[in-house]
Amino acid sequence: MEENKVNDLSSTAVKKDAHEKMLSGSAWMTAGSITSRLLGALYVIPWVTWFGAYSNEANALFAQGYNIYSYVLVIATAGIPSAISKLVAHYNGINQYGVSRKLYHSGMYVSMAMGIICAIVMMFGARLMDNGDPNVIPVIQSLAWAVLIIPAMSITRGFLQGYNWMAPSAMSQFVEQVFRVIYMLAATYFIMKIKHGSWVSAVTQSTFAAFIGAVGAILVLAIAWMRHLNEMNELVENSIPNSEVSTMRLVMNIVYQAIPFIIIEGGINLYQLIDQFTFPKMMSMVGNFSHYQVTVLYALFSFNANKLYMIVISLASAMAATVIPLLATARAQNDQEDMRKQIQNVLLLFYFVMIPAALGLSAVSQQIYTVFYRYDAAGVVVLQFAAYISIMLGLYTVAAAMMQGISENKKMMMFLAIGIVIKFILQFPCIWIFEGLGPLVSTGISMFVINYLILHSFNMEFHLRFDKMALPTNQILAYSLVMFAGTKIVMLIIGHFISPYGRYTAFFSLIPGVIVGAGIYLYLCLKSRLADQLLGPRVARLRTILHIK
Known part of the structure; x- marks a missing residue:
């Protein structure tokens, strides 16, 4: 009897520890992801200004090169970072730390080989990917250098995440963006303002900044590796030896795990490539649009809005990176109850962060778009709509990661294939009806179907307690709508006194809107104790500081 009580207490402690790890990991990854995304968006303000009349064309060119680069990078890393994170967590969960170290070394050989192959393909095959625009060729070639070294960087991130050490990944993301932004802004200013050179050359140098x-990120990860080396060596020495696992078997295991990750993690990139290669042709079929008009419309949703709503989606990406190793550990231990709770916790945490962030972005869309790109009525409409679509994209990111964490790769690939078929079927009708909003509409509908299939699959396998999730979910939605209404009213009132069409006035209008919106949501979540339920008892300290009873 006493033994059972001890086991129950031990099990409860382990699950509590897993939940705290998820919150701590999510906090680190969210901080790293958000700060890097913010830097990746804030640079746009001076960058667009220095391009002047060429800004929309520069944005479109940058987006075309980066869409190809992003998908090739997924292939170059071969999904290995996420696969490594999952496998390392699996072997660490059964106390085989020596195997996970061997796994890292084997994965490094594979990823370096993939990086070299993909960099060569980008360098010499750029002409086959230019979509009829020769300006895209030097941009793709400049990105090949980043593809060469990023796989080694990414696999190291994945390895450290497998130990639930999220801080090095978060810091490396931040430093990566700092180095990148400093170089691209310096190069663009030098080319456009000092030399008065070609805008294509400036974009090319801006994309080379990825290298x-x-x-910078590799330097941060190298320092983190050295700091944790003694601890890792001690874990290896005290782990269960397993000499039967051969290097070839580990490589094959990595490849087997990585292939689904290539397809699944590249899902959003694949959607962007579909838009890139179909949008110009389909727009010419639905109306007499000039090349410049199509380029501008493409820039509005593929670069301008994308840069801003991807900040919101980065919240989901941070949670996704955290949950994979935790679910993989629970799966290795065959703990069905823990997996069910992890999935429910992640879904609620996703709703808690993503829904208010998306609605908040929509509420201040005019001001924030004006600050970043100058006022454009069409651009504001696209951003407002894209903010809502970002909820579907973010949910896909988190839900797909959870499917991979519980080793449902085949099922996830089937769901993604269904979504891509729907995207292709709806692409032309949506562009015909909605024109520049068409690609976002077809993406939103397709992602909705994928997310439904994933959540239905979770429910069938783990019997999710939607009855327990209903109250907090409804609270999140209600508080988010109140926040949206409050923020919108504040922005309308300020708009009567301050012009929202200038960059500086829009910026000073944006600050009180964001403060009021965040304040409303924070107050409601603390007052109702919703924050305590989702984030833990430490939130009570914040309530005390703010004098909320």
Whole structure:
């Protein structure tokens, strides 16, 4: 009897520890992801200004090069970072730390080989990917250098995440963006303002900055590796030896795990590539649009809005990176109850962060778009709509990661295939009806179907307690809508006294809107104790500081 009580207490402590790890990991990854995304968006303000009349064309060119780069990078890393994170967590969960170290070394050989192959393909095959625009060729070639070294960087991140050490990944993301932004702004200013050179050359140097950023990230990860080396060596010495696991078997295991990650993690990139290669052709079929008009419309949703709503989606990406190793550990221990609770916790945490962030972005869309790109009525409409679509994209990011964490890769690939078929079927009708909003509409509908299939699959396997999730979910939605209404009213009142069409006036209008919106949501979550339920008892200290009873 006493033994059972001890076991129950031990099990409860382990689950509590897992939940705290998820919150701590999410906090680190969210901080790293948000700060890097903010830097990746804030640079746009001076960058667009220095391009002047060429800004929309520069944005479109940057987006075309980066869409190809992002998907090739997924292939170059071969999904290995996430696969490594999952496998390392699996072997660490069964106290085989020596195997996970061997796994890292084997994965490094694979990823370095993939990086070299993909960099060569980008360098010499750029002409086959330019979509009829020769300006894209030097941009793709400049990004090949980043593809060469990022796989080694990414696999090291994945290895450290497998130990639930999220801080090095978060810090490396931040430093990567700092190095990248400094170089691209310096190069653009020099080319456009001092030399008065070609805008294509400025974009090319801006994309080459990805290589500079990767070098900075590698330095941070190298320092983190050295700091944790003694601890890792001690874990290896005290772990269960397993000499039967061969290097070839580990490589094959990595490849087997990595292939689904290539397809699944590249899902959003694949959607962006579909838009890139179909949008110009389909727009020419639905109306007499000039090349410049199509380029501007493409820039509005693929770069301008994308830069801003991807900040919101980065919240989801941070949680996704955290949950994979935790679910993999629970799966290795065959703990069904823990997996069910982890999935429910992640979904609620996702709703808690993503829904208010998306609605908040929509509420201040005019001001924030004006600050970043100058006022454009069409651009504001696209951003407002894209903010809502970002909820579907963010949910896909988190839900797909959880499917991978519980080793449902085949099922997830099937769901993604269904979504891509729907995207292709709806693409032309949506562009015909909604024109520039068409690609976002088809993406939103397709992602909705994928998310439904994933959540239905979770429910069938783990019997999710939607009855327990209903109250906090409804509270999140209600508080988010109150926040949206409050923020919108504040922005309308300020708009009567301060012009929202200038960059500086829009910026000073944005600050009180954000403060009021965040304040409303924070107050409601603390007052109702919703924050305590989702974030833990430490939130009570914040309530005391703010004198909320």
